[in-house]
Amino acid sequence: xxxxxxxxxxxxxxxxxxxxxxxxxxxxxxxxxxxxxxxxxxxxxxxxxxxxxxxxxxxxxxxxxxxxxxxxxxxxxxxxxxxxxxxxxxxxxxxxxxxxxxxxxxxxxxxxxxxxxxxxxxxxxxxxxxxxxxxxxxxxxxxxxxxxxxxxxxxxxxxxxxxxxxxxxxxxxxxxxxxxxxxxxxxxxxxxxxxxxxxxxxxxxxxxxxxxxxxxxxxxxxxxxxxxxxxxxxxxxxxxxxxxxxxxxxxxxxxxxxxxxxxxxxxxxxxxxxxxxxxxxxxxxxxxxxxxxxxxxxxxxxxxxxxxxxxx
Numbered sequence: 595x596x597x598x599x600x601x602x603x604x605x606x607x608x609x610x611x612x613x614x615x616x617x618x619x620x621x622x623x624x625x626x627x628x629x630x631x632x633x634x635x636x637x638x639x640x641x642x643x644x645x646x647x648x649x650x651x652x653x654x655x656x657x658x659x660x661x662x663x664x665x666x667x668x669x670x671x672x673x674x675x676x677x678x679x680x681x682x683x684x685x686x687x688x689x690x691x692x693x694x695x696x697x698x699x700x701x702x703x704x705x706x707x708x709x710x711x712x713x714x715x716x717x718x719x720x721x722x723x724x725x726x727x728x729x730x731x732x733x734x735x736x737x738x739x740x741x742x743x744x745x746x747x748x749x750x751x752x753x754x755x756x757x758x759x760x761x762x763x764x765x766x767x768x769x770x771x772x773x774x775x776x777x778x779x780x781x782x783x784x785x786x787x788x789x790x791x792x793x794x795x796x797x798x799x800x801x802x803x804x805x806x807x808x809x810x811x812x813x814x815x816x817x818x819x820x821x822x823x824x825x826x827x828x829x830x831x832x833x834x835x836x837x838x839x840x841x842x843x844x845x846x847x848x849x850x851x852x853x854x855x856x857x858x859x860x861x862x863x864x865x866x867x868x869x870x871x872x873x874x875x876x877x878x879x880x881x882x883x884x885x886x887x888x889x890x891x892x893x894x895x896x897x898x899x900x901x902x903x904x905x906x
Contacts, residue, residue, distance in 0.1 A: 601700075602700070602701075602704065605696075605697045605700050605701060606701065608696055608697070609696055609697075609698060609701065611660050611661065612658050612659065612660050612665065612693075612698070612701075613658070613659050614656055614657070614658045614701055614702065614705055615656065615657060615659075616654055616655070616656060616657075617642075617646055617654075617655035617656065617657045617667070619643070619647055621642070621655075621657050621664070622639040622642040622643060623639060624657075624664035625642050625655075625657070625664065625667060626638060626639050626641070626642060627664075628664050628666075628667065628688060628690065629686070629688060631690075632688060634809060634810070635905065637787070638786060638787075640786035641786050641787055643786075644780075644784060644785065644786050645669070645685075645686070645904070646669065648784075649671070649780070650776055650777045650779075650780035650781070651671055651672050651673055651777060652671070652672040652713060653669065653670070653671040653672070654669070654670055654706070654709050655667055655668070655669040655670075655686065656668050656669070656670075656702055656705050656706060656709075658689075658693075658698060658701075658702070660693070663690075664690075665689065665690040665693045665698070666688060666689035666690060666693060666698050666702065667686055667687070667688055668684065668686070668687050668699075668702035668703070668705075668706055669684065669685040669686040669687075669706075670682045670683065670684055670685070670706040670709055670710055670718070671683045671685055672710065672713055672715060673771045673772065674772045675769055675770065675771060675772060676767070676768070676769055676770045676771075676772055677767075677769050677890075679716045679717060679887070679890075680713070680714050680715045680716055681715060681716065681717045681718065681719055681771070682706065682707075682709075682710035682713075682715040682717070682718040682719070682883075683718070683719055683720065683771070683902075684706065684718060684719070684720035684722075684730075685720075685904045686904065687699070687702070687720075687722065687726055687729075699729050699730075699732075699733065700733065703730075703733050706718070707883065710883065711883055715883055716882065716883055716884045716887060717880065717881060717882045717883055717884075717887055717890060718880075718881045718883060719878065719879065719880045719881075720878075720879045721742065721876045721877070721878055721879075721898070721902060721903045722876070722877055722879065723874070723875075723876065723877070724875070724877060726877070727877035727879055730879045731879065733881075735881050735882070736879055736880070736881045737879065737880055737881070737891060738877050738878070738879050739878055739879070739880050739891055739892070739893045739896075740855070740877075740878045740893030740896065741875050741876075741877055741878070742853055742855065742875060742876045742877070742878055742898055743853075743871045743872070743873075743875055744851050744852075744853065744871070744872050744873065744874055744875070745851065745852050745853065745854045745861075745864045745865075745869040745870065745871060745872070746849060746850070746851050746869060746870060746871075746872040747839065747849065747850040747851075747864075747867065747868055747869045748849055748870075749848070749849075751868060752836060752839045752840065752843065752867055752868060753866065753867050753868045768825065768858065768895060768896060768897035769890060769895050769896050769897070770896065770897040770898065770899075771898075771902050773820070773901075778802075778820075781901065782802055782820075788804045788806060788906075789804065789805075790802050790803065790804045790819070791803050791804070791841070793834070793837050793838045793841050795830070795833060795834055795837065797830065799821070799822060799823040799824075799830055799831075799833075799834045800821065800822055800834070801818055801820065801821035801822075801823075801834055801835070801837075801838040802818075802819050802820040802821070802901065803816060803817060803818050803819065803838055803841065803842055804816070804817050804819060804906070805817075805842065805845060805847055813848045813849060814846060814847045814848050814849075815847060815848070815849050815850070815851060816839075816842035816845070816847035816849070816850045816851070817850070817851050817852065817900055817906055818835065818838050818839070818842075818850065818851075818852040818900070819852075819899060819900040819901040819906045820899045820900070820901040821834060821835075821838075821899065825858065825859050825860075825897075826859075828859055828862070828863060831859065831860070831863050832863045832866060832867070835852075835863055835864060835867060836867060839867060850869075851872075851900075852864060852869070852899075852900060853898060853899055853900050854869070855893075855896065855897060855898060857893075857894040858897050860897075876903060878893065878896070878898065
């Protein structure tokens with residue numbers, strides 16, 4: 595989908611009654627109502643204030659109103675990557691059903707991209723569902739560079755603890771979303787949707803987990819959403835995941851999930867513990883905003899965890 599000036603002018607003409615602007619605190623109620631019309635995973639106004647008012651990393655939610663009706667939203671959060679680049683991350687994209695054939699996403703993306711560039715971002719990324727991936731890849735220069743599968747341990751039955759090589763032979767460093775101590779405090783301790791636990795080894799490595807009950811099936815799930823451990827010490831990484839799983843099992847979860855990209859050592863670790871690939875998938879989409887970022891389109895350079903997506 596092209597986004598030249600004439601094309602943008604035409605989209606603006608089609609949406610002449612719609613105003614896109616940065617969200618204010620008063621937008622909490624209509625935002626929550628719009629989200630809860632669409633998703634089984636319900637949000638509260640507390641989520642809005644936490645994510646878009648009392649944020650840790652610079653964050654901006656753009657909202658679209660047709661007179662007094664909220665018809666869509668598109669958030670952008672800024673993260674420093676492990677390679678020092680500043681990257682915008684798109685979150686909470688939603689357009690009201692009857693407005694989805696008017697190319698509002700083009701206007702949202704243009705507005706969010708301008709904000710990200712003004713803040714010094716060199717790229718934008720997103721981890722949407724399939725519909726969100728299809729919508730983004732129709733936009734100029736957006737690419738779907740990799741699909742993130744969920745790894746699941748059914749029945750929460752863990753294999754033996756000490757299996758696998760001590761060291762990893764992988765060369766090079768992965769690109770990932772850096773997480774400062776302040777960010778992790780905001781992300782986990784102050785999160786209004788979920789309660790998180792930290793599992794820490796005596797040698798300092800740690801993982802973050804959460805437990806939730808599926809509102810439809812009633813089953814208890816445990817997620818390993820984030821961790822800090824050297825990629826080059828597989829035995830230590832396996833010990834950390836084993837301890838995280840053991841902790842979740844002791845709390846009566848029925849299913850444990852995590853993310854493990856196939857080109858990272860994490861994949862072999864979780865498979866050695868009994869995890870297998872299952873749906874759902876998230877689709878990693880990327881767009882460079884400055885030249886010289888070709889290597890960042892290479893999915894095998896990336897390491898991602900569940901906590902990189904706002905839904906976990």
